[in-house]
Amino acid sequence: MNIKDIARLAGTSPATVSRILNEDMRVSPQTRENVLKVIEQTQYKPNSLGRNLRSRSSKKLLMMLPTIQNPFYSDIFFSFEEYARQNGYSVLIAVTNRDPEIERLYFDVLFTKQVDGVACFLPTISFEEIQRIASEYPFVACCWRGFSELDINYVCIDNERAVYEAMQYLIRLGHRRIGVFNGNYTGRMYEVEREKGYRKALEAAGIPYAPELSVICEYNHRAGYEATKKLMALKKPPTAIMSLSDDRAAGAIKYLVEHGIRPGVDVDVMGFDDVMVSEVVTPTLTTVAQPRHAIGREAAALLLSRIEDAAAPNKGVILSHKLIFRESTRKPGEPI
Amino acid sequence: MNIKDIARLAGTSPATVSRILNEDMRVSPQTRENVLKVIEQTQYKPNSLGRNLRSRSSKKLLMMLPTIQNPFYSDIFFSFEEYARQNGYSVLIAVTNRDPEIERLYFDVLFTKQVDGVACFLPTISFEEIQRIASEYPFVACCWRGFSELDINYVCIDNERAVYEAMQYLIRLGHRRIGVFNGNYTGRMYEVEREKGYRKALEAAGIPYAPELSVICEYNHRAGYEATKKLMALKKPPTAIMSLSDDRAAGAIKYLVEHGIRPGVDVDVMGFDDVMVSEVVTPTLTTVAQPRHAIGREAAALLLSRIEDAAAPNKGVILSHKLIFRESTRKPGEPI
């Protein structure tokens, strides 16, 4: 059942049916009604492949995620999709599992014109490749940005400052030995920025950097548990932990509680991202929230304006983070 | 840059380029090399829209999820995608947010031939619509099945039996008052089946059904927290809680711990799904695991066989669940 069949059944031409499908006004009400009736009866759906091929646009966006394991992405997706849908686009997700080969496979969906643009979270291909893609296709980096030479659209928070402020808070509480869980920095600019925030905060407070307090580990609760075990086994264990993800902070809390060390009393724990687990753990987790709703919306807006105007210059949008105080850090003034 | 340009640059015809692109062997090594060089130099990517239009297949599958908030889907996606990719298909995700309108919007991606088939988790449109779609397009229901009249492919566990067995375990522990968190049954066959399992287990043990112990609530930890508050405020509170999702069980544990009631000692808590949170909470959660890896793989296999043979009869695959014993339930023999 194609447009030709519909035209035949309605006693008109494909061109007219196409006009009706596309809400072109230059069609007599009579013909329109006839055609709509036939479409209704036959349950006809225009084939997007033909349509997109001809019109060179698919009205679809791709959100490329490293994983859907992390609930962090859920809110971002929600507002991204909402904004896109309100503007006539639908949104699909591709999951790369942090594998560059899979990532390239899904970028092909963009290259082959099956989607009009991509919002990319945590790429694993090189910045050179990203730059090449972004120069040619509508692209927006979400929650990260490259080194300053990279000329791309991006939406993210000021990761350095966020960590600086979180650290500042811990330092004001009186902590001098603060453990940190970060990632391996490879291709993840925000990890580098966060590390910078950590060190600058120490420096500003006149606290010497102690390498044994820095743990590079995976982003999951088990890794947080193990990292905490390691830190607490030090001759001089930390009195606070800055975990650059909530799941690892949850693992830290688990380890501490199991060993009779009270988070928020004996050792303070600060998370990052404000995902669900931070409310589920006991004690609940003090953390740094990224404005997920705004990130999704801004990313979609940036992408659409680039799609609708190929000449639109790239833009970087920095949104503000927020410290969320819960139970895993003591109140100011309480002694260490 | 299209296939014609490549042909011109390589001094050959589009047909030959197409053959090379599609790894058709009937091409001289000489020509092949020439063409490949041009493709390499020009970074040419064939336009899938043209290709799919012509070949009437997109080599893409769609996984339709109600949300990506729930980590339950992550493993299923992983094995689904892996199987699909190994068979030359890529997988995109659509998120319906449990909104029938959005769901229909994304089903259009199927109707308009942009994907070859759909794996559908928790639909919100009617079973009639589902049946119509499934009769016409490659379709597989994941983690659910309709009423018995529904003739579709599906992969799921035996939800009734899973709950029956979990309840049986609690009953053997000596419990006679067992609270349950379920959903609102509307269009979710597995909730009906689970309710059946709950009641049959009571019946088999000669325990009368007590309606005040059944709580219908949302699938999140806050709802579980509130539901527990309600149950524990009863004149005769339950001694065990069967939560038909881990997140609500986590909320239950939180409430109990906060109120000095020890899960696994004073009140037993059983979850469902075995997602990450069940290992993060303290005490860790006894739960019913669904074979997520197998579900994803089977679903992909079913879908692909239906795609490759349109006449393939529908199949229902029931996979086995498993009780995972952790700390939130006491050991057999311990007194209540």
Place this chain on the structure above:
DNA sequence: CTGTTAGCGCTTTCAT
């Protein structure tokens, strides 16, 4: 082994 031709389903001139 290779090129020519037709056509997938649609939209868009360009006539009328």
Place this chain on the structure above:
DNA sequence: ATGAAAGCGCTAACAG
């Protein structure tokens, strides 16, 4: 207001 015709980029049938 409508239809004929061309063409988006590709593949498949056919001829050579």
